[in-house]
Every structure is written in structure tokens, then in C-alpha cells.
């Protein structure tokens with residue numbers, strides 16, 4: 001295992017940088033810092049996420065990928081003793097400003113978690129959960145959302161005959177696709193995915209990868225992954241994180257073929273992590 | 274560091290494996306569980322056995338004594354007792370001889386086994402169940418009709434000998450019909466009218482308090498009240514006359530019984546006093562089982578008689594169920610809301626920990642203390658305020674200002690709320706974080722997350738707490754004695770009379786009934802079996818309530834926890 005230098009190159013001066021590939025900016029992370037009590041988990045992270053691109057976050061375990069992802073929709077608010085510095089902006093709207101309506105911001109970003117977590121309700125109720133909390137009651141709207149989202153997550157054909165059955169009766173992979181359906185049902189602007197395939201077999205994984213590529217046409221996707229091939233297959237842009245810092249962001253081909261930093265190269269060639 | 278592989282291996286110990294595998298502990302746990310099980314089975318067994326035996330029709334035995342006297346009764350048990358100054362041991366038989374008023378108020382008797390010359394079980398002996406004075410044993414001699422001729426009471430024999438029994442049975446049916454019509458009158462119209470009279474009296478007192486006697490309005494209002502009372506009283510008189518006629522008819526139909534030895538009673542008694550005749554000695558086993566079931570059913574469905582020494586326990590069952598339900602209606606929302614605040618909203622710190630400790634310790638406060646609190650706070654303070662505000666006319670007679678089923682239920686709710694809080698908190702803590710995060714990430718607010726995800730998921734745990742609270746509340750007696758339980762309630766707290774639920778009424782309760790029949794009864798031998806029977810019913814009731822809640826919980830569990838591999 002190669003030891004890495006303690007002092008890492010500082011973030012690029014242009015702050016925040018333009019998203020690679022010339023896409024419009026959806027999310028900007030601006031000199032963001034985060035502390036879990038005494039632990040400084042994110043150190044001065046700045047990056048931009050381009051519209052209708054898949055951005056992959058990679059890096060060794062514990063480097064802060066999940067933390068960064070969960071900072072985007074302020075899911076970390078649930079944790080005690082959390083402090084943040086800097087800001088995140090969703091199309092220019094500050095996420096961390098005082099008095100901001102966190103709930104309506106979260107509705108513009110949906111999340112899919114590492115471990116599938118469907119609600120103990122019917123498939124139907126799982127998909128429309130986001131709409132229901134918005135107060136949507138019209139059956140036609142809900143029905144349309146269910147079919148659209150389940151088709152969108154490539155689950156419709158498998159479950160269309162039993163959408164009123166418990167979601168807990170689905171297989172693990174189906175449950176994960178249900179969670180994706182739940183996330184896209186409210187037509188969010190950004191889809192945040194934290195290792196969505198880590199608990200799935202290769203077939204389910206490849207289905208979800210295909211799905212992510214499909215979803216790109218409509219959504220902006222940020223995905224955390226440990227799987228280099230997956231990042232290479234699905235991501236337009238890849239960001240490498242290490243020890244709470246964002247080391248390098250770039251177009252996926254550039255990161256994988258011509259990484260600028262030796263740490264990045266060491267990680268993607270599997271020499272550590 | 275020494276290389277472990279180079280050390281010599283440990284010698285095999287003959288006991289090593291035995292202890293390493295934990296056999297002594299496994300056996301200890303088994304033994305403890307077995308002891309526990311034995312104790313539970315033992316106590317339940319005793320209650321079930323004795324509770325049901327109360328209703329089992331025993332044979333009526335005729336003991337001919339060596340001195341020529343005859344004793345007839347149910348043999349309760351045989352015992353070797355120490356008697357006399359030299360306390361010598363002798364076998365004695367404990368016999369229920371019935372006919373209480375004939376034998377000077379005590380219908381149980383010890384007879385010396387050695388003094389018995391012979392015993393027999395005559396087929397024609399009958400057991401009479403009576404309104405008053407417990408059972409009578411013997412035969413029917415004459416059925417009579419009393420009439421007043423020229424101002425003198427004369428009795429005419431209607432049936433005698435073989436026909437007497439059939440005539441008595443007909444008489445019992447007629448008396449039952451008369452009783453039903455009388456009760457309908459008494460509990461219906463008469464009750465309504467006497468309530469109206471009470472109301473007029475309340476208004477009269479109110480008038481005296483609020484209007485000066487020399488005010489002209491006083492006279493007008495007083496005259497109004499007088500008129501109202503006069504009509505009511507007239508109506509009441511009419512009704513009472515009807516009842517009087519029924520009672521008079523009751524007194525006309527008489528029966529002369531014989532005791533077991535064949536001697537007639539000194540005087541005939543009213544047929545309406547006899548409720549049932551059973552030829553217990555003739556019954557087959559199936560007949561006995563049937564009679565036992567019938568008696569048990571009557572015990573469950575009828576009100577008590579004779580200062581709770583006889584009759585049934587229906588009002589107590591009713592009161593217990595109703596009180597437990599009212600308590601549950603209060604305790605569940607209260608406990609769940611408190612737990613929600615403590616677990617979900619409050620900032621966890623020393624203050625919340627202190628509250629939690631306080632709540633848990635509340636469960637250790639002796640229940641009588643809750644009774645005192647309930648009496649002081651609910652009955653006197655809150656009830657007093659309710660009376661002054663809404664029932665001022667009736668003062669000084671308290672309406673809510675004394676014990677009542679509402680205050681008793683609230684007191685028990687307070688007593689059992691820690692159970693609900695603790696189990697709800699545990700259930701909330703057990704809701705997977707991932708589910709909360711999923712809801713939050715979908716844009717649900719904290720409250721929406723709780724309502725739509727957390728509470729449904731925690732509901733089986735909340736129900737567990739409810740079950741525990743109900744079981745505890747249903748069996749609690751001490752606080753009730755201060756806050757509204759009563760030895761004998763005339764009216765049920767929920768009945769057909771508007772407004773149907775009467776939260777201010779006192780009520781009967783199985784737990785208190787056990788205490789009352791067991792320890793306050795003038796006739797211990799007669800009431801002890803009823804203690805077992807009442808306990809059996811209380812146990813059964815708690816079991817039923819629990820089974821209901823457990824079924825509900827299991828349904829919910831199934832709904833929320835079935836999953837493919839977790």
C-alpha cells in the first residue's frame with residue numbers, strides 16, 4: 001500500500017470551477033467544510049455538478065463521499081453535533097443559508113441509499129410517498145406517477161400486477177429499483193445515489209447502470225461508487241476524494257486515462273483503497 | 274512475543290468441556306424456568322379448579338346420626354381436627370346444610386364422622402336456589418294460596434304430595450314473569466320519575482339560594498315547582514300502586530317446604546323467593562355438567578344478591594371492562610404523545626434524562642398513593658370545579674365531585690402511563706434510521722415522517738405497551754377504592770338511559786368484588802368459593818383483553834415486518 005503525503009494539493013483556485021464538458025451548472029459546492037463533533041470530515045470542498053450529467057464520487061472508504069452527498073440535500077441535519085462551513089447552491093439558491101426552506105429544497109433533490117429501504121407499505125404507496133407528503137390526493141395524478149416512475153426504474157413489467165402488495169415482498173434488487181422509482185416520482189432536479197448497487201448481484205447491477213444512463217436524459221445524477229468500472233461506464237464526470245478533500249474532478253475519460261495527481265492514479269489502478 | 278504454536282498443548286480436562294459448553298448454566302436456566310412454570314400452572318390451576326367447583330352440583334347426603342338426629346346437606350370436605358380441651362384428633366365432616374334462617378343464620382356445620390350411623394343419597398331430595406338466605410335443601414310439602422276473607426288471612430292448599438312440585442314449578446315461572454314486569458317498572462318509569470323529583474328538589478334549593486323569599490318572582494316560581502312536584506308525585510303514586518299490586522300478588526302464592534329430615538318449616542314462604550329447583554341427586558354426569566354451566570352462566574350474567582354473597586357478578590364484569598377501556602382511551606394517546614416528545618422532539622440532555630427517570634420511577638409509586646392523588650385532584654379539585662360550574666343546582670350533592678368511573682379510569686391511566694411511555698420510546702428507538710432518512714429525503718417534514726413512517730412501524734411496540742398497561746390496570750384495586758368503586762352499584766355506568774355513558778357514576782369492579790366477598794362478608798364459608806370464581810373471571814377477562822390486543826399486534830407485525838431476507 002502506497003502511503004500518501006499528508007499535504008495534498010489544494011483545491012483549484014477557480015472557485016467554484018465550471019462543470020467539465022461544458023454543461024450548465026445545477027449544483028455548486030462552495031468551499032464546503034463539515035465537522036462531526038471534532039472530526040473534520042469534509043475539508044474545503046468545491047465543485048460543480050453539471051446538468052443532465054452523471055457525476056461519480058469515488059475514493060477510499062471513509063474519505064467523505066457519503067458525507068458530501070448527504071450534505072447536498074442537508075440529510076446530515078439529523079445528526080447531532082454537526083457543524084458546517086461554506087455553502088452549497090442549487091441553481092443559485094443557497095442550501096445552507098439561515099432560514100432556508102430545507103424541505104422544499106429536499107424535494108428538488110431525491111436520494112437513493114446504499115441499502116434498499118422501502119417503506120413497509122404497498123409498492124404503490126412507496127412510489128407516491130413524496131407526492132402524498134406534498135398533499136397530492138388526486139388518484140389520476142398518483143396513478144400516472146406510479147406507472148411513469150416504475151417504468152422509469154424498469155420495474156413496471158415485473159410488478160404491474162401487484163402494485164398494492166407489500167413492497168417488502170420484492171427481492172433486494174427490485175426493492176432498490178423501487179427506491180429509485182420513489183426518488184424519481186416527484187420529478188426532482190437532482191438524483192443523489194449512494195452506492196446504489198452495493199448490495200446487488202451483477203445482473204441487477206447492470207440493469208441499474210443501464211437505468212442510470214437512461215435517467216441522465218431527464219435528471220442530473222450524482223452517484224457514489226466503489227466500483228471503478230461502474231464509474232467508467234456510467235459517469236460523464238468523476239470526482240476523486242481522499243481524506244475529506246476533493247483531490248481531482250474531471251471528465252471520466254480524463255480521470256481514468258490521464259489523472260493529474262498521482263493519488264488519483266494510485267487509487268484507480270487499485271494500488272490502495 | 275512468544276510464538277503460541279510452540280507452547281505445549283493443554284492437557285485435556287475431563288470437566289473442561291462440560292463447563293466450557295456452559296452445561297451448568299443451561300441446566301440452571303432450565304430449572305428456573307421449570308420452577309416458574311410450575312408456580313404459574315399451580316396458581317392458575319388452583320383458581321380454575323376452585324372457581325369452577327363452586328358451581329359443580331354436589332350430591333345432597335343424608336347423614337343419620339347415632340343419636341337419632343338427621344343432617345342433610347352437601348359434603349364440602351372431610352378433615353381431621355383437634356377438638357376439646359385435650360385436643361384429641363377426630364375426623365369431622367364439613368357439611369353445607371342450607372336453610373340458613375332455619376338454623377340460626379349459619380348454613381355450614383361440622384359433624385363428627387364417628388357419630389354418623391349411616392349415610393344415604395335419597396333421589397327425591399331437592400336443592401332450592403332462593404332470592405335470600407342462600408340455598409335450601411329438602412322437599413316440597415304444600416303449595417298454598419293466601420287470601421283475605423272477612424279481614425282474616427286464610428290459606429288454601431292448592432297442591433300437595435306428588436302434584437306439589439309441579440305446582441311450585443308453575444308458580445316459579447309466574448313469579449319470574451311478575452318480577453320481570455316489576456323490574457321493568459322500577460328501572461324504567463319509576464326511576465325516571467324519581468329522578469325528575471330529585472331535579473325539582475334541586476331547583477327548589479337553587480331557588481331558595483338565588484331568589485329572596487320576599488321577591489314576587491319567588492312565589493311564582495315556587496308555585497310552579499309545587500305544581501310540577503304534585504303531578505310527579507301523583508304519577509309516582511300510581512306507579513308505586515302498580516308495584517304494590519305485584520308484590521301483593523307475590524305474597525299470595527306460598528309454598529311450604531320440608532327440610533331434609535322430613536320436618537316441615539314452621540311457616541310457608543312466598544314462591545317468589547324461590548328461583549330454581551334442581552333435583553341434584555337424580556342428575557347424571559351430563560346433567561351435572563349442564564347444571565354447572567348454567568350456574569356459571571348465571572354467575573356471569575346476573576347482578577349480585579345478599580350483600581354479594583350470592584347471585585352473579587355481571588355489574589362487576591361490566592364495570593371492569595368499561596373502566597379498562599376508558600383508561601386505555603386516555604392512556605394510549607397520552608403516553609404515545611409524551612414518548613414522541615421525549616424521543617423525537619426534545620433535545621436529549623440531562624433535563625430529558627431526568628424526566629425519563631421520573632417517569633420510570635412513577636411506576637414504582639405504591640398504587641394507593643395514586644388513589645389518594647386521584648381523590649384529591651380528580652374527584653375533589655377537578656370534580657368540584659365541574660360541579661360548581663355545570664351542576665351548581667344540585668349542590669351540595671356532588672355529581673362529579675365524588676368518586677366515579679371517569680376519575681377512577683383517569684387515575685389508573687396515570688398509574689399505567691409509564692408503561693406506555695417506556696414501551697413506545699423503545700419502539701420508536703427501534704425504527705430503522707434508514708426509513709426515517711428515506712422519508713426525510715423524499716421531502717417529508719419531521720411530523721410527516723413520524724406520522725407516515727415512524728408511528729406505523731412502531732405500532733406493534735406501542736400495542737405491547739398498551740397490553741401491559743391494560744393488564745396492570747384491570748387488576749388494580751387499591752386506587753379504585755378511593756376514586757369510585759362501590760360494593761353494590763344500582764345503575765351501570767353505561768346503559769340505555771340518555772346520555773348513555775354516565776362518567777360520574779360509581780361502578781363495581783371484579784378486583785374490589787374479590788376483596789369485598791373475601792374479606793367483608795359476614796359468612797365466610799359461603800363467600801370463599803365466590804372469591805375463586807370471581808378471580809377466575811378476572812383472570813379470564815384480562816386474558817381475553819390481552820389476546821385481543823396480541824392478535825391485533827401480530828397482524829400489524831406481519832404487515833410491517835414481512836420481508837425477503839430482512
Ligand SMILES: Nc1ncnc2c1ncn2[C@@H]1O[C@H](COP(=O)(O)OP(=O)(O)OP(=O)(O)O)[C@@H](O)[C@H]1O
Nearest residue numbers: 036037039041060061062063064065066067068079
Ligand atoms: N454520524 C457520524 N458521526 C461522526 N463521524 C462520522 C459520522 N458519519 C461519518 N463520520 C466520519 O466521517 C468520515 C467520512 O465518512 P463517510 O461516511 O462520508 O465516508 P464514505 O466515503 O462514504 O465511506 P464509505 O465508502 O465506506 O461509505 C469518516 O471518517 C467517518 O468516520
Ligand SMILES: [Mg+2]
Nearest residue numbers: 065066067194
Ligand atoms: Mg458511504
